[in-house]
Amino acid sequence: MDSETLLARITDYASRANPYPLYAELREAGPVVWQAGGNCLIGGYHQIAALLHDPRMSADPRTRGEVTHKPPFLRLDDPEHHRLRTLAMRPFGPPHSPARVDGMRGEIDRITKELMTSFDAGRRIDIVDDFAYPLPVTVICRLLGVPREDEPLFSAWSNALVAAADVRPDEDTTETDKAGDQARMEMGGYLVNLAEQRRGRPSDDLLSAFVNEPDPALRLTQDELAQTAVLLLIAGHETTVNLIANGVLTLMRLPDRLDLLRREPDLMPRAVEELLRYEPPVHMRERIPHADIDLDGTTIPRGTSVILALASGNRDPKRFRNPDRFDPTRPDNQHLGFGSGIHLCYGAPLARLEAQAALGALLPYLGTAQLVEDPPPYRQNAMLRGPRHLPVQL
Template identity: 80%
Template structure:
């Protein structure tokens, strides 16, 4: 059956420019579709939302013997997940108070202005290399306390880790996994070394906060510090690059909204939420049932791979009227762009802040701009989907 090859077709590189017709096919085939490789694919909004909140759905790869080391909290279940996530969030400040993220507004605006100042009419720019990548990298480096001059080093590690984390049905993943594991070890060692240099000599950064935690009960072990710092560095920029780039691509495909946003900048926060629904930076996540789980009459067997196609849920017509239309003023945008449940992306507020600042600064430059290539070349990853380059003629 064609439906049994949906995951392979969605993750195939040929589908990267436009996977949405395949997501529609998935939703028509049923809320849950078993794949030829034995995995299960879920693509409807309400079922996805329920599974994201279901405590029987695990994220821990150790359940299937895929790794022996302790994963980062993104791949851990409660109570381990809750403890490490709480410790990772401490340097951001206490809940419901002015925190480190909100305090970054000025720095984000400064970096954004620095990057856009050279954008003159008539110039050709690459939105990714000239703007969408350097902005979140500069921000996360500032937050963590990572030297910007080391960016080429951790960019290579990050690429290897993103490739290893991708959903690749039916493929021999040995080489990618080996490269990802090596990158994880090297990047973790690099970040732990930076943290150790600040022990007793703290700066105003997260690595300093981790290394100088005064309460022994709240201290991260060296392994936990390495995994947490690697996760924060990668997650702190990879998804935001896609969010900004997908945003520019969407605006240049729907130029009528640029005039609207120029005239009413107050719409920008809602427009970013619509982008997170319409062209999300993260398209799918994997889960592993701890028990057999019945979803709409299909049993997800314990221990199998379940791929949650979040981007498909974001285009579900049973949840969003006219879902394939981009509407920056859409009134109800309860999307799955940041996941959901206990694993809701805790970097979401920072990503929103960066995207609003970035797109707000770019919109004045996009009035008569045009795409040099559409569709643009895409990154390999099906999970973290976004253009590798986006060349624009200003």
């Protein structure tokens, strides 16, 4: 059956520019769509949301016996996930009050303006390389305390780790996984070394806060510090690059919506939420049930690889009216762009702030700019979907 090849077709690079017809096919095929490799795909909003909140669904790859090393807390279950996530969030300020992120607002605006000083009329720029990538990289480097000149180092490590995390059905992933493990080890060692240089000599950055925590009960072990710092550095820029680039591409394709935002810039926060629904930076997440689960009459056995197609849920007509329309005024926009449940992206406030600042600053330029290539070349990664380059003629 064609439905058994949906994951292979969705992750095929030929579908990267527009996977949404395949997501519609997935939703039509049923709440649980079994794939030829034995895993299953879930594409409906309500089913995805239910599974993201189901304590029987594990994020830990060790549930299936795949890895022996301890993963970062993004791939752990409670209570260990809650402990490490809480410790990682402490330097950001009290719960539900991200003081450190709010304090970055002026810095983000300043970095944005710096990056745009060369945006001269008549010039061709690459939105990704010239803007969408350097902005969040500079911000996360400042937050963590990583020297900006070391960016080429962690860029290579990050590429290897992201490639290893991708959904790749019917592929031999041995070499990719090995490269990812090597990158994780080298990057973790680099970040722990940076942190150790600040032990007893704290500065205003997250690595200093982690290594100089006065309460022994709240300190991260060296392995936990390495895993957490690697996760923060990668998650702090990879998805935001896609969010900004996808946002620019969407607005340039829809000049009426672009004009609306230029007339009513106060709509930008809602427009960013709509972008997270309409063109999310993260398309899929894997979960593994550690008990049999009944979903709408279908049993998903324990140990099954369950791929939750978040981007499909975001376009589900059973949840969103006119789901294939980009509407910056959309009310009740409870999208899955940052996931949901205990693994809701805790970097969401920073990503929102960066996207709002970036797209708001670009609005005056985009009205008269032209896309050089549409569709643009996309990244190989199907899970973290976004343009690899986005050339624009100013």
